[in-house]
Amino acid sequence: MAQQKPSIPKGTRDFSPAEMMRRNYIFDTIRQVFRTYGFAPLETPAMENLSTLLGKYGDEGDKLLFRILNSGDYAAGLSDGELRSASHISEKGLRYDLTVPFARYVVQHQGELTFPFKRYQMQPVWRADRPQKGRYREFYQCDVDVIGTRSLLCEVELVEIVERVFAALGIRVALKMNNRKILYGIAEAIGHADKMTDITVAIDKLEKIGLENVRAELLGRGLSPEAVDRLQPILELSGDNDSKLTQLRDVLACSETGLKGIEEMRTVFDCVARLGLAMPVELDLSLARGLNYYTGAIFEVKALDFAIGSISGGGRYDDLTGIFGMPDVSGVGISFGADRIYDVMTGLGLFPAELNCSTRVLFTNLGEAEQAAVLPLLRSVRDAGVPAEIYPDQARMKKQMEYANRRGIPLVAIVGSEELAAGVVTLKDMRTGDQRQVPFAEVAGAVK
Amino acid sequence: MAQQKPSIPKGTRDFSPAEMMRRNYIFDTIRQVFRTYGFAPLETPAMENLSTLLGKYGDEGDKLLFRILNSGDYAAGLSDGELRSASHISEKGLRYDLTVPFARYVVQHQGELTFPFKRYQMQPVWRADRPQKGRYREFYQCDVDVIGTRSLLCEVELVEIVERVFAALGIRVALKMNNRKILYGIAEAIGHADKMTDITVAIDKLEKIGLENVRAELLGRGLSPEAVDRLQPILELSGDNDSKLTQLRDVLACSETGLKGIEEMRTVFDCVARLGLAMPVELDLSLARGLNYYTGAIFEVKALDFAIGSISGGGRYDDLTGIFGMPDVSGVGISFGADRIYDVMTGLGLFPAELNCSTRVLFTNLGEAEQAAVLPLLRSVRDAGVPAEIYPDQARMKKQMEYANRRGIPLVAIVGSEELAAGVVTLKDMRTGDQRQVPFAEVAGAVK
Numbered sequence: 001m002a003q004q005k006p007s008i009p010k011g012t013r014d015f016s017p018a019e020m021m022r023r024n025y026i027f028d029t030i031r032q033v034f035r036t037y038g039f040a041p042l043e044t045p046a047m048e049n050l051s052t053l054l055g056k057y058g059d060e061g062d063k064l065l066f067r068i069l070n071s072g073d074y075a076a077g078l079s080d081g082e083l084r085s086a087s088h089i090s091e092k093g094l095r096y097d098l099t100v101p102f103a104r105y106v107v108q109h110q111g112e113l114t115f116p117f118k119r120y121q122m123q124p125v126w127r128a129d130r131p132q133k134g135r136y137r138e139f140y141q142c143d144v145d146v147i148g149t150r151s152l153l154c155e156v157e158l159v160e161i162v163e164r165v166f167a168a169l170g171i172r173v174a175l176k177m178n179n180r181k182i183l184y185g186i187a188e189a190i191g192h193a194d195k196m197t198d199i200t201v202a203i204d205k206l207e208k209i210g211l212e213n214v215r216a217e218l219l220g221r222g223l224s225p226e227a228v229d230r231l232q233p234i235l236e237l238s239g240d241n242d243s244k245l246t247q248l249r250d251v252l253a254c255s256e257t258g259l260k261g262i263e264e265m266r267t268v269f270d271c272v273a274r275l276g277l278a279m280p281v282e283l284d285l286s287l288a289r290g291l292n293y294y295t296g297a298i299f300e301v302k303a304l305d306f307a308i309g310s311i312s313g314g315g316r317y318d319d320l321t322g323i324f325g326m327p328d329v330s331g332v333g334i335s336f337g338a339d340r341i342y343d344v345m346t347g348l349g350l351f352p353a354e355l356n357c358s359t360r361v362l363f364t365n366l367g368e369a370e371q372a373a374v375l376p377l378l379r380s381v382r383d384a385g386v387p388a389e390i391y392p393d394q395a396r397m398k399k400q401m402e403y404a405n406r407r408g409i410p411l412v413a414i415v416g417s418e419e420l421a422a423g424v425v426t427l428k429d430m431r432t433g434d435q436r437q438v439p440f441a442e443v444a445g446a447v448k
Numbered sequence: 449m450a451q452q453k454p455s456i457p458k459g460t461r462d463f464s465p466a467e468m469m470r471r472n473y474i475f476d477t478i479r480q481v482f483r484t485y486g487f488a489p490l491e492t493p494a495m496e497n498l499s500t501l502l503g504k505y506g507d508e509g510d511k512l513l514f515r516i517l518n519s520g521d522y523a524a525g526l527s528d529g530e531l532r533s534a535s536h537i538s539e540k541g542l543r544y545d546l547t548v549p550f551a552r553y554v555v556q557h558q559g560e561l562t563f564p565f566k567r568y569q570m571q572p573v574w575r576a577d578r579p580q581k582g583r584y585r586e587f588y589q590c591d592v593d594v595i596g597t598r599s600l601l602c603e604v605e606l607v608e609i610v611e612r613v614f615a616a617l618g619i620r621v622a623l624k625m626n627n628r629k630i631l632y633g634i635a636e637a638i639g640h641a642d643k644m645t646d647i648t649v650a651i652d653k654l655e656k657i658g659l660e661n662v663r664a665e666l667l668g669r670g671l672s673p674e675a676v677d678r679l680q681p682i683l684e685l686s687g688d689n690d691s692k693l694t695q696l697r698d699v700l701a702c703s704e705t706g707l708k709g710i711e712e713m714r715t716v717f718d719c720v721a722r723l724g725l726a727m728p729v730e731l732d733l734s735l736a737r738g739l740n741y742y743t744g745a746i747f748e749v750k751a752l753d754f755a756i757g758s759i760s761g762g763g764r765y766d767d768l769t770g771i772f773g774m775p776d777v778s779g780v781g782i783s784f785g786a787d788r789i790y791d792v793m794t795g796l797g798l799f800p801a802e803l804n805c806s807t808r809v810l811f812t813n814l815g816e817a818e819q820a821a822v823l824p825l826l827r828s829v830r831d832a833g834v835p836a837e838i839y840p841d842q843a844r845m846k847k848q849m850e851y852a853n854r855r856g857i858p859l860v861a862i863v864g865s866e867e868l869a870a871g872v873v874t875l876k877d878m879r880t881g882d883q884r885q886v887p888f889a890e891v892a893g894a895v896k
Contacts, residue, residue, distance in 0.1 A: 006552040006772045009495050009540050014553055016560070017488030017567060024489065036830045038807040038837030040465030041472065045586050046494060046542075046572065047457050047514075066495075067517040069538050071576035080528040089537075090517050092457050094494075104454040105462055112464070114854040116840055119465060124494060128519035138493050151840035153819075160827070274820070275827060324454045359486040371601075372722070379608070379723060382484045389486030392564055392599035406562040 011129070011137030021355045023140075026169065026341055027122055030142050033164045034120040037157055039144050042119040044101040046126075047092045054093075056100045056323065064127045066094040066137075094126040098143045098335075099320065106147055107324035115148030134339065145333030147320070152264060154332045155297045155316065156271045162301055162312060163279040165336065170350045172304040173311070174280045178287035179265050180294050180315070182248065185258015186234055186285075189251055190227040197288070198223075199231065204286040206235055234285065241269045241283045264296060293317045299334055306344045312336045357408035361388040361447050364400050364414045373440070374415050377425065380444040388447070404430055411447060459577070459585030469803045471588075474617065474789055475570055478590050481612045482568040485605055487592050490567040492549040494574075495540045502541075504548045504771065512575045514542040514585075542574040546591045546783075547768065554595060555772035563596030582787065593781030595768070600712060602780045603745045603764065604719045610749055610760060611727040613784065618798045620752040621759070622728045626735035627713050628742050628763070630696065633706015634682055634733075637699055638675040645736070646671075647679065652734040654683055682733065689717045689731045712744060741765045747782055754792045760784045805856035809836040809895050812848050812862045822863050825873065825891050832892040836861075852878055859895060 008014065015023060031041075047068055054062055067090040074089045082088040095101050098121045106117065122142045129135055144161065146154045159175060166173045187196040198221045202214045209217075214235065218228050234251055237244045245262050252258030265283060272281050287300055296316030303311055314334030321329045345351055361381060363374045374390055381388045389409070391400040397414075404412050414426040424437045427446060438446040456462065463471060479489075495516055502510055515538040522537045530536040543549050546569045554565065570590045577583055592609065594602045607623060614621045635644040646669045650662050657665075662683065666676050682699055685692045693710050700706030713731060720729050735748055744764030751759055762782030769777045793799055809829060811822045822838055829836045837857070839848040845862075852860050862874040872885045875894060886894045 006500055006556045007497065008493055008500075008552075008556075009497055012493035012495055014493065014557070015489075015491040016557070017490055020489035020491055035806045035835050036833070038810075038835055040806065041463075041468035042465055043463040043468055045456055045460035045462070046574070047460055047586070049455065049457055052454055052456075064519075066519065068542075069515040069517045069534060071512075071514065074534070075532040080531070083528070083531040084523040086517060086522070094516075104456075108454045108456075109462070109464070114851060116851075118837070126494070138495070146840070149840045153813075153838060153840045156823075164830075271823065275823065358483045358488065362486075365601075375604075375719065375723065382612075385484070387484050387486055389566070390601060392594070392597045392601045403562060403564075 009137070011131030011135075013136060013138070018356060021358065022345070022351050023338065023342060025351065025355055026338055026345070027140075027142065029168045030165050030336055030338075031120070031122065033161055033168065034144050036164070037118075037144075037161055039118045039120040039146075042102070042105065042121050043123060044095065044098075044105055044121070046094055046124075048095055048101055048104065050087070050091055050093050052104050052324075053096060053100060057096055061096060064129055065096055066126045066128055068092040068094070095123075096127055097125050098123060098141045099145075099333075102143070102145060102147075103320045104324055106329070107321050107326045110326060116146050116151075116154075117148050118144075118146045120144040134343070136339065140338045142336040142338055143333055144335075145331055147331030147333075148329055150330045152267050152297075153271070155264075155268045156275075158299065158314065158332065158334050159268070159272050159281060160275065160277070162299070162334065163277050165312075166279070166301070169341065169345060171306075171311075171341070171344055171348070173301050174282060174304055176282055176284040176287050176300045176302065177265065177268070178284055178298045179261040179296055180298060181257045181261025181264065181296060182252070182285070183261075183288065185252040185255035185261055186231070188255040189253075189258060190223070190230040192223055192227055195221065195223065200286070200288040203235060204288065206286065211235060237285065241265075241281070244283050244285075245269075261296070268297065293320055295319070295330075297332065303344045306347050308340055308344060310337070311340045311344060357410075359387045359389050359407065359409045361386060361411045361413050362400070362404045362407075362409045363388065363390040364397065364412065364416070365391040365394050366397065366414075366416050367394060370415045370417070370420055373420055374413075377413070377415075377440060377443050381447055384444040384448050386444070386447055401430075413443065413447070457585070459579030459583075461584060461586070466804060469806065470793070470799050471786065471790060473799065473803055474786055474793070475588075475590065477616045478613050478784055478786075479568070479570065481609055481616065482592050484612070485566075485592075485609055487566045487568040487594075490550070490553065490569045491571060492543065492546075492553055492569070494542055494572075496543055496549055496552065498535070498539055498541050500552050500772075501544060501548060505544055509544060512577055513544055514574045514576055516540040516542070543571075544575055545573050546571060546589045547593075547781075550591070550593060550595075551768045552772055554777070555769050555774045558774060564594050564599075564602075565596050566592075566594045568592040582791070584787065588786045590784040590786055591781055592783075593779055595779030595781075596777055598778045600715045600745075601719070603712075603716045604723075606747065606762065606780065606782050607716070607720050607729060608723065608725070610747070610782065611725050613760075614727070614749070617789065617793065619754075619759075619789070619792055619796070621749050622730060622752055624730055624732040624735050624748045624750065625713065625716070626732055626746045627709040627744055628746060629705045629709025629712065629744060630700070630733070631709075631736065633700040633703035633709055634679070636703040637701075637706060638671070638678040640671055640675055643669065643671060648734070648736040651683060652736065654734065659683060685733065689713070689729070692731050692733075693717075709744070716745065741768055743767070743778075745780065751792045754795050756788055756792060758785070759788045759792060802858075805858075807835045807837050807855065807857045809834060809859045809861050810848070810852045810855075810857045811836065811838040812845065812860065812864070813839040813842050814845065814862075814864050815842060818863045818865070818868050821868055821888070822861075825861070825863075825888060828892040829895055832896050834892070834895055836895070849878075861891065861895070 124138050124140050126138050187193050187199050202218050206214050215228050294315035295318040298315040300310040301312035316332040318330045363378050365371050378390050412428045423440050425443050428435045572586050572588050574586050635641050635647050650666050663676050742763035743766040746763040748758040749760035764780040766778045811826050813819050826838050860876045871888050873891050876883045
């Protein structure tokens with residue numbers, strides 16, 4: 001076989017043991033919180049039929065799907081022209097997110113499920129995006145959703161989950177919330193129900209470009225001067241959530257949908273306030289999130305001490321499963337961005353130091369007799385639940401100590417000829433250099 | 449969007465919450481043992497370059513690779529003929545196993561790694577095999593390998609890992625071992641070094657077809673009658689490992705490689721014997737395993753109480769990384785078959801009952817005032833680390849109890865108007881039907 005310089009496809013990554021231990025720390029923390037809130041795990045296949053995926057992410061999304069070439073002789077029986085159309089040579093694709101497979105799963109298995117159905121899902125997704133810093137072609141999503149209830153307690157629960165996850169990870173965050181019904185209500189109230197997106201984008205730019213420029217932009221997008229005048233009090237909203245909602249109620253008095261959105265947010269904020277969370281939860285009218293399927297609450301989480309995009313986000317959707325023929329099933333969910341959370345924790349030095357190595361003790365291997373004495377000791381340490389190793393070869397002491405150092409193993413248990421004669425182990429703390437001797441029978445207890 | 453009956457590609461599976469909890473139990477158990485032995489996690493991308501994958505699994509394996517269609521306009525600039533060749537329209541494939549990506553990783557990152565490098569990897573692999581009972585197109589492999597040492601302590605450690613994993617899972621197993629050097633030695637000793645595979649296959653059939661038929665088959669495969677005569681004592685080997693190795697030593701006296709294999713096995717068996725494992729570890733000369741890269745010890749694990757193929761297997765390889773230009777790096781590893789282990793545990797009823805649901809308590813939701821009283825109680829229970837839920841809607845009691853039943857939640861915490869007035873929760877054990885009342889302040893302690 002020819003020699004070759006090995007590499008991996010662009011936009012993909014290997015995760016080294018050090019990275020994996022940090023990533024697993026994040027995943028384990030998130031999973032633990034999901035479980036505490038009664039969410040159960042689900043996994044779906046990496047491949048879905050293209051009929052499941054196509055048309056769910058817009059034209060741009062369709063182009064970013066990774067397609068699987070049909071197995072066997074994909075070209076058999078096809079004309080030259082047909083070979084130029086992906087639909088003839090490919091009928092499966094890699095999942096693009098966890099939401100569409102989840103909707104597909106719920107519809108396919110609706111008869112077996114107990115609703116409300118609370119599930120979490122932590123799996124990789126694939127997108128043929130142009131790779132760039134912080135954007136990958138394979139990345140994990142960590143989604144948590146409850147489907148089959150309109151109860152706003154679910155929104156409250158997601159707020160608590162966000163608080164608990166980031167508190168456990170040590171990341172200070174603020175949770176921004178908005179509501180699609182309020183955004184629609186604003187557009188409706190100023191007489192431009194069709195321009196909800198333009199108006200939201202303009203509100204979003206307020207801090208950056210100032211009130212006058214936002215006014216100009218809205219006029220340029222076809223809003224009437226009167227509509228822009230009516231929008232102005234909304235742009236200038238201030239105060240706490242309660243005060244903002246009170247002001248909004250006056251402006252949206254004529255929009256039934258808008259008033260419903262205000263009521264939803266008030267319920268959620270009241271409930272959250274009673275829980276007394278340390279995390280700030282703020283109404284932010286500039287929050288829109290691109291996903292068209294959201295119909296109620298929208299969430300976005302920002303790290304307070306590190307400049308990066310949102311590290312978690314989600315919302316309420318009233319018809320996710322309608323695309324698969326199961327209408328009127330409301331759900332709400334959020335997704336945690338593992339890669340960005342990893343970057344924040346690395347940037348702020350938040351990973352616990354002991355994550356660098358799970359092995360607590362390395363036993364030396366300094367000769368046949370020493371090795372024979374060490375093996376039962378090693379077994380007793382492992383029996384006690386302490387991750388431990390023996391250096392597999394009878395190498396020089398220096399080489400074995402280097403191995404412990406490079407691996408980040410905190411304790412070396414030395415058994416040389418003197419220790420063997422005395423029936424003791426010399427335990428060396430690799431950080432302080434301190435040494436002490438422990439009888440064979442007490443090793444497991446001493447390293448625990 | 450058109451309605452469609454959703455489904456998933458053949459040979460793939462959704463894993464429901466109940467299945468996931470059982471699968472995670474298996475994965476967590478295996479992972480915990482791997483960690484206890486000092487192995488560190490690694491993950492590689494789902495996609496590899498086809499140049500990495502092709503030619504590593506034989507012609508049959510190449511055909512079973514799932515290929516990714518090139519992104520963008522895959523047909524641009526290609527002739528009609530080129531479109532009929534997969535190599536022109538596809539340059540990436542899904543990984544087929546974890547071994548080749550591991551070898552690729554070690555070569556690519558050799559400068560950063562500390563050898564011996566001990567890693568485990570638990571990820572799905574994909575094969576375009578014909579789906580059938582127990583054979584899937586997407587399935588997980590759980591591999592553990594140490595690379596960069598020839599120490600037989602690694603073989604011993606893998607034996608211990610097998611014992612510990614299956615003891616923890618409650619599966620009684622026997623570990624069969626063989627050694628490629630012995631197989632080669634046998635072939636060499638009877639003058640047919642080129643017929644190692646034929647001879648091994650024949651030995652394997654001994655129990656099924658009997659000595660005379662094996663003799664006939666070997667003659668049919670071109671072995672001389674003298675060679676078959678010389679093989680006969682090997683076919684009739686009996687006794688414990690030690691006695692078999694002693695008998696073998698006489699037969700293989702003229703094969704240096706064979707004697708080396710005997711010595712290796714004796715070292716491993718002696719070391720294992722001193723550890724006093726409960727699990728039987730048996731020399732089985734019929735064990736060959738198909739993978740050509742094995743060069744020393746070979747392992748296979750059989751469940752003793754359930755009829756199924758091997759549930760774990762592996763071996764020593766001396767040149768896995770040579771295909772990527774890094775020769776002479778010896779390693780040894782084993783792989784655990786999660787799907788078969790799942791089937792054994794299901795068949796023998798070995799999964800703990802509490803795996804059915806991680807939620808311990810469901811709080812009822814019987815009205816506005818009741819809900820307001822329950823939310824802080826629920827939070828206190830979750831603060832205590834107990835997975836708990838509130839029924840999100842104010843539905844009829846019967847519906848809420850049914851939800852708890854169907855989910856398998858063992859405890860329901862009822863707060864109705866009477867409980868609310870008295871400041872107590874009625875805790876109902878869903879299995880026994882027993883009820884007791886607990887003051888609000890004591891709920892978290894009571895359910896813990």
